[in-house]
Amino acid sequence: MKTFFNLGGDLSVHRLGLGAMRLCGQPGNFGRYSDWEGGIKLLRHAVSLGVDLIDTAHAYGPGTNEELIAEALAPYGGTLVITTKGGVDKTAPDKVFPDGKPESLRRFCEASLRRLKLERIDLYQLHRPDPEVHFAESVGALAQLQREGKIRHVGLSNVTLEQIIQAELILPIASVQNRYNLMERQDDPVVDYCREQGIAYLPWGPLAAKPFEPGAPLTQAHEGLSTVAKRHGATPGQVALAWLLRRSPNILPIPGTTSIAHLEENMAAGKLELSTADLRELGAPIH
Numbered sequence: 001m002k003t004f005f006n007l008g009g010d011l012s013v014h015r016l017g018l019g020a021m022r023l024c025g026q027p028g029n030f031g032r033y034s035d036w037e038g039g040i041k042l043l044r045h046a047v048s049l050g051v052d053l054i055d056t057a058h059a060y061g062p063g064t065n066e067e068l069i070a071e072a073l074a075p076y077g078g079t080l081v082i083t084t085k086g087g088v089d090k091t092a093p094d095k096v097f098p099d100g101k102p103e104s105l106r107r108f109c110e111a112s113l114r115r116l117k118l119e120r121i122d123l124y125q126l127h128r129p130d131p132e133v134h135f136a137e138s139v140g141a142l143a144q145l146q147r148e149g150k151i152r153h154v155g156l157s158n159v160t161l162e163q164i165i166q167a168e169l170i171l172p173i174a175s176v177q178n179r180y181n182l183m184e185r186q187d188d189p190v191v192d193y194c195r196e197q198g199i200a201y202l203p204w205g206p207l208a209a210k211p212f213e214p215g216a217p218l219t220q221a222h223e224g225l226s227t228v229a230k231r232h233g234a235t236p237g238q239v240a241l242a243w244l245l246r247r248s249p250n251i252l253p254i255p256g257t258t259s260i261a262h263l264e265e266n267m268a269a270g271k272l273e274l275s276t277a278d279l280r281e282l283g284a285p286i287h
């Protein structure tokens with residue numbers, strides 16, 4: 001298995017990253033994470049295990065997740081890539097709304113730069129298209145921030161294939177972050193398109209967790225998954241992550257966790273090689 005991906009053509013990162021969203025107040029990933037010191041420990045431990053890509057967003061907290069990452073890891077040592085997103089705001093645990101106006105994207109991006117203590121964000125992703133704003137206007141705003149040197153690479157999240165193609169007419173797209181996992185494969189055509197174009201695909205919810213709920217269905221044994229897991233002396237969650245890594249060389253899963261034990265387990269999935277027989281057993285052949 002190829003363990004690195006060249007993000008945007010010039011950033012070599014391990015294909016298994018960490019999603020930091022859960023290190024926020026709960027419910028709703030709103031407010032400061034209650035175990036702040038524990039969060040710092042977990043983030044530093046992730047880096048010590050070789051994690052070199054950590055995903056966050058303005059909306060996580062909002063802002064507190066980026067603050068936690070900066071306190072734990074700034075100035076990042078030159079090889080750690082912090083990917084963040086703008087274009088969604090949150091005013092209460094259940095009050096989340098898209099805001100893709102160019103002036104809002106500028107405000108979100110500049111706030112992320114300050115909180116993350118960065119002069120340039122390596123990968124800045126449009127969190128979600130705003131139905132009230134022309135998609136090309138939001139993407140154009142990110143292109144402008146890139147021209148100003150505030151963003152190195154631009155990514156998109158929660159987008160359709162058509163939107164990716166539309167955005168590519170405006171600027172090069174380095175990554176796509178959509179929901180995708182062994183059980184939810186509606187985005188198969190997007191994964192394949194991104195592979196053809198050399199675009200990184202960061203599947204969110206790689207363990208099939210619901211964004212505002214604890215627990216993850218793919219960490220529970222179910223038929224096929226439990227058989228393959230037993231065969232490898234692994235857990236069902238590890239097999240689900242190994243399947244993503246096997247599915248396509250442009251996939252960079254970003255499993256989220258608040259637990260050091262789960263973090264270690266998830267990272268160990270990078271060493272698991274699935275056979276063709278395993279894939280058949282999972283009912284998830286790879287074409």
Ligand SMILES: NC(=O)c1ccc[n+]([C@@H]2O[C@H](COP(=O)([O-])OP(=O)(O)OC[C@H]3O[C@@H](n4cnc5c(N)ncnc54)[C@H](OP(=O)(O)O)[C@@H]3O)[C@@H](O)[C@H]2O)c1
Nearest residue numbers: 019020021204205206207208209215216255256257258262
């Ligand atoms: N772009 C978007 O719109 C969007 C939306 C949602 C998420 N994301 C990104 O994707 C990342 C991952 O998504 P996610 O956190 O929602 O889903 P996930 O990675 O599928 O699952 C996380 C959940 O699974 C549990 N878990 C993790 N490892 C486990 C293990 N080894 N054994 C048992 N349980 C385990 C975690 O609980 P514990 O804390 O107990 O481990 C947590 O509740 C986020 O951090 C964020 O960066 C993006």
